[in-house]
Amino acid sequence: MDMAVVENLWRPSAMRVSETKGDSPSGFNSIRLVSNRMSMDILESISINSKEDWISVIVDLDFWGDVPDPNILEIISQSSNERGLSVKIKSSEIEWLAEFLPWGSDNRIESRVVNSHLSVDKPCGGYRWKEQDIIILRKIKIYQSNTNDDLIKALSEGNKEIAIDILYNSGKSLGSYHSSVESVRETPMDQKRWNKRLLDLEEKLSANTIWRAPFSRKATCMLSLGDVRFTDILVSEGNEYSLRISPPRLADGLYKPVCEFPAIRDLSCLVQDLGRLFHKTKSPLDITDLRKSLIEGWIDTAPSSWSSPDVFYAHRGGLAIWEYEQSLLDVLESTANQSGPPSPAVQIISKVIPFQKSMYNSRTIAALSVISIFLGISTVINNPPTSFSDTVIPSFCIILGYFTHSLYRKLSPPPEKPITDL
Structure with missing residues (x-):
């Protein structure tokens, strides 16, 4: 059965094909895309119209997990989007969706699949080449809707009650995933690589902003999703929310991550997506209330250490710096x-410099706190009090230091407040 040629929508429109070609498995072409500022290598498969085409594509690949028997399958349809080619397959009366990954992945898809709970809509298996994910396969499930469509409708109509309910349950769905992988892999926060990543992105884009942070130690690295949108949160007929593990975004091909990330970065992906939909719909609702509902849903189900106030503390990056990374x-x-x-994104980036200035001004209070506590303690050590009157000044210094430190923390903007509104 001949099918229409599928348009390669995953190719960035401003990048051209270079003559340089790399190695590729059977059934694939290695293509280098270049532009003035960037380049990327991708693998594109031949057109898949038959069982024979499918076999020629997978012959050099290694499979993992559960995949359809290539000898008893038929190709139903092909389609494409900005993340790659999708092929609908039928085998033994079961319908599958094969998603091709033009720029590969972070090679943690199988780990996410194996370790996340059953409510997650995840691939059953896939194919690799040279240890790199090339194709992921999932058995097709029917859902009532996805939260992206539902949320657009609620935002457009100004229906606050429905929007908040969708956002809260979406946050819970993400937090549940994080709880399911909490014990799998957790490593110390990677401040050096995170700040280097921001630097590289700023230089690649010739940005006039610079943002580095002394990240909280509680923002530990874990088995993060890499990217998550409201299109990835599906709603069943019983109104149960399921998180979908999807192919990586284009940015992961343009600038491949060389580090692991904290759970709050996944949350920032959803918060950023909320911002996109809010701008798209020109919603009359209060964005702060919407963000708060999403964040609260996540906190209610995510591991407490990964969602603690210290992780959200803006003077140590908090949610804001990951929103900045998403904007870049x-x-x-x-x-x-x-x-x-x-x-x-552009509005967030434009507010980074004034946001940093406000935080810098707050550091005067932090310095006063440190000096006051230091003076109080050093006075007691150097001149041990012999009477009550000797304790008045050091006590005052320590109390002043405590209250100024509390004030400094309160000056950190709450995560539900967007940086564009500060």
């Missing part, structure tokens, strides 16, 4: 596609 990635993708300034 959005601009990176829009540059590769020449699709115009993305919102709210």
Whole structure:
């Protein structure tokens, strides 16, 4: 059965094909895409119209997990989106979806599949080449809707009750995933690599912003999703929410991560997506209330250490710095596609400098806190009090230091308040 040629929508429109070609498995072509500022290597499969085409594509690949028998399958349809080619397959009366990963992945998909709980909509298996994920396969399930469509409708209509309910349950769905993988892999926070990543993105985009942070030690590295959108949160007929493990975004091909991330970075992906939908719909609702509901849903089900106030503390990066990273990635993708300034990414980036200035001004209070406590303690050590009157000044210094430190922490903006509103 001949099928229409599928348009390669995953290719960034502002990047051209270079003559340079790399190694590739049977059934694939290695393509280098280049532009003035960036380049990326991708693998594209031949057109898959038959069982024979499918076999020629997988012949050099190694499989993992559960995959359909290549000898008893039929190709139903092909489609594409900005993340790659999708092929619908039928084998032994079961329908499968094969998702091709043009720029590969972080090679943690199988680990996410094996360790996440059963309510997650995840691949059953896949194919690799040279230890790199090339194809992921999942058995097709029918859902009532996805939260992206439901949320757009609620935001457009200004229906606060429905929007908040969707956001809270979406946050819970993400937090439940994080709880399910809590015991799998957790390593210390990777401040050096995270700050280097921000530096590289800023340089790649010639940004006029610089943001580095002394991240909280509680923001430990874990088995993060890499990217999550409201299109990845599915709703069943019983109104149960399921998180979908999806192919990686274009930005992960343009600038491959060389580090692991904390759970709050996944939350920032959803918060950023909320911002995109809020701008798209020009919703009359209060964005702060919406963000608060999403964050609270996540906190209610995520591991307590990964969602503690220390992790959200803006003076140590908090949620804000990961929103900044997401904004840089959005601009990176829009540059590769020449699709115009993305919102709210450009608005967030434009507010980084004034946001940093306000935090810098707050450090005067932090310095006063440190000096006061130091003076109080050093006075007691150097001149041990012999009477009550000797304790008045050091006590005052310590109390002043405590209250100024508390004030400094309170000056940290709450995570539900968008940086664009500060």
